[in-house]
Amino acid sequence: MADAPRIHDHDSADGTISFEEARAHVLASVHALSPIALPLTEAFGCVVAEDLIAAIDLPEFASSAMDGFAVRASDVAAATPASPVDLKIVGRALIGRHPDATVGGGEAVRIATGAPIPAGADTIVPIENADVSGEIVRLVDGSSPGTHIRPAGEDVRAGQVLVARGRRLGAPEMGLLANAGQPTPLVHPRPRVVILSTGDELIPPTETPEFGQVHDSNAYTLFAALKEAGAIPVMAGIVKDDVESFKETVFDYLIQADAFISSGGVSVGERDVVKAAFFGRGDVRFYRVAMQPGMPQGFGTIEGKPYFGLPGNPVSVFVSYEAFVRPAVMKMMGRTQTERPQITATLAEDVSGPKGKLQFARVHVERGDQGWKATPTGARGSNLISTISRANGLALIPAGVEMAPAGSQVRVMVFRASED
Numbered sequence: 001m002a003d004a005p006r007i008h009d010h011d012s013a014d015g016t017i018s019f020e021e022a023r024a025h026v027l028a029s030v031h032a033l034s035p036i037a038l039p040l041t042e043a044f045g046c047v048v049a050e051d052l053i054a055a056i057d058l059p060e061f062a063s064s065a066m067d068g069f070a071v072r073a074s075d076v077a078a079a080t081p082a083s084p085v086d087l088k089i090v091g092r093a094l095i096g097r098h099p100d101a102t103v104g105g106g107e108a109v110r111i112a113t114g115a116p117i118p119a120g121a122d123t124i125v126p127i128e129n130a131d132v133s134g135e136i137v138r139l140v141d142g143s144s145p146g147t148h149i150r151p152a153g154e155d156v157r158a159g160q161v162l163v164a165r166g167r168r169l170g171a172p173e174m175g176l177l178a179n180a181g182q183p184t185p186l187v188h189p190r191p192r193v194v195i196l197s198t199g200d201e202l203i204p205p206t207e208t209p210e211f212g213q214v215h216d217s218n219a220y221t222l223f224a225a226l227k228e229a230g231a232i233p234v235m236a237g238i239v240k241d242d243v244e245s246f247k248e249t250v251f252d253y254l255i256q257a258d259a260f261i262s263s264g265g266v267s268v269g270e271r272d273v274v275k276a277a278f279f280g281r282g283d284v285r286f287y288r289v290a291m292q293p294g295m296p297q298g299f300g301t302i303e304g305k306p307y308f309g310l311p312g313n314p315v316s317v318f319v320s321y322e323a324f325v326r327p328a329v330m331k332m333m334g335r336t337q338t339e340r341p342q343i344t345a346t347l348a349e350d351v352s353g354p355k356g357k358l359q360f361a362r363v364h365v366e367r368g369d370q371g372w373k374a375t376p377t378g379a380r381g382s383n384l385i386s387t388i389s390r391a392n393g394l395a396l397i398p399a400g401v402e403m404a405p406a407g408s409q410v411r412v413m414v415f416r417a418s419e420d
């Protein structure tokens with residue numbers, strides 16, 4: 001790859017790159033997906049790819065904000081209870097249709113809330129200030145021009161930007177676009193991300209393990225993580241540690257994939273299938289990244305589609321996803337906010353780590369009187385999956401720090417905001 005950084009193969013003695021270098025390489029290799037016009041219900045949550053311009057005024061026509069009478073302000077200016085003004089009722093203005101009359105001098109049209117203002121009228125007298133007898137309405141109060149009228153274009157004028165490029169469609173934007181008659185906005189679509197689990201030992205969670213077999217958990221972690229990010233996970237299932245069947249599965253899914261994530265099979269074991277399949281060919285490279293967990297990583301593209309070869313241990317998968325995949329998926333969706341929020345917290349316990357590697361320590365953060373406090377959720381082993389389920393953040397213990405003592409300040413990536 002032309003823009004690949006200095007990457008050394010995994011088996012060489014100095015084949016380690018920094019976390020920052022690995023991440024910069026990943027992010028430089030992925031791009032926002034080409035925009036497509038999607039129906040609103042599918043476009044929800046997607047990032048708008050162009051300024052969406054109002055083609056019509058909102059509201060499109062002037063309407064009444066009250067039930068009452070549409071009249072001329074000049075006719076009723078002098079009305080008081082002591083000297084009321086009588087006007088002739090010449091028609092009705094109902095919602096959803098043209099008024100059946102115009103308003104001339106000395107005339108009034110009965111009007112409902114939301115109905116278009118009849119030509120000739122410039123104000124509304126509410127029903128409370130009117131007394132009807134037969135064809136005549138007696139008005140006991142004046143009303144200045146524009147009162148109780150919702151003017152056309154008061155909200156948005158034709159030609160104004162409704163939703164700016166780069167904005168993500170949330171509930172208010174959905175309503176706004178529907179109101180403006182723009183049912184198929186141009187957006188960056190959600191990437192379809194194929195998830196593969198590799199390993200002869202793996203079985204689906206629906207099966208009972210024989211001795212030595214392991215339930216595939218990574219596919220489910222990734223499924224949920226991708227859903228949460230707004231991507232479309234595609235579960236490709238478990239692939240045995242067999243190079244041919246692995247490659248066949250990857251190529252079978254190529255046409256429907258915008259990206260791939262596999263877990264397992266990227267380290268130096270003889271049966272490390274992902275590495276064996278791609279090593280030395282194509283654009284997938286294997287790195288040792290100076291991070292813990294998640295040191296062995298494969299990353300590249302297959303026919304232009306990003307391929308993330310994550311290590312197999314469940315905690316490594318989660319951390320690698322947060323560190324590399326999620327920001328890349330966000331970028332593919334056109335998001336400018338690709339990162340998790342970070343806070344500074346005080347460590348409640350000592351956290352020791354491997355020197356020379358950035359450690360992602362699983363912590364639970366909570367706000368106390370002294371600011372944020374981060375408590376480690378268990379031992380460091382990257383197979384200990386319950387330690388991430390108790391956590392809501394990953395404390396970043398920088399490379400070079402062998403022990404971050406209790407009481408010291410750390411940066412924490414917060415990966416869930418609420419406690420439920």
Ligand code: AMP
Binds near residue numbers: 199
């Ligand atoms: P590997 O990277 O393939 O050597 O796998 C490392 C460890 O992670 C092994 O103990 C595997 O059994 C375990 N592992 C790999 N894939 C999965 C998975 N999909 N779900 C749960 N554990 C896994």
Ligand code: MG
Binds near residue numbers: 199265312
């Ligand atoms: Mg394996």
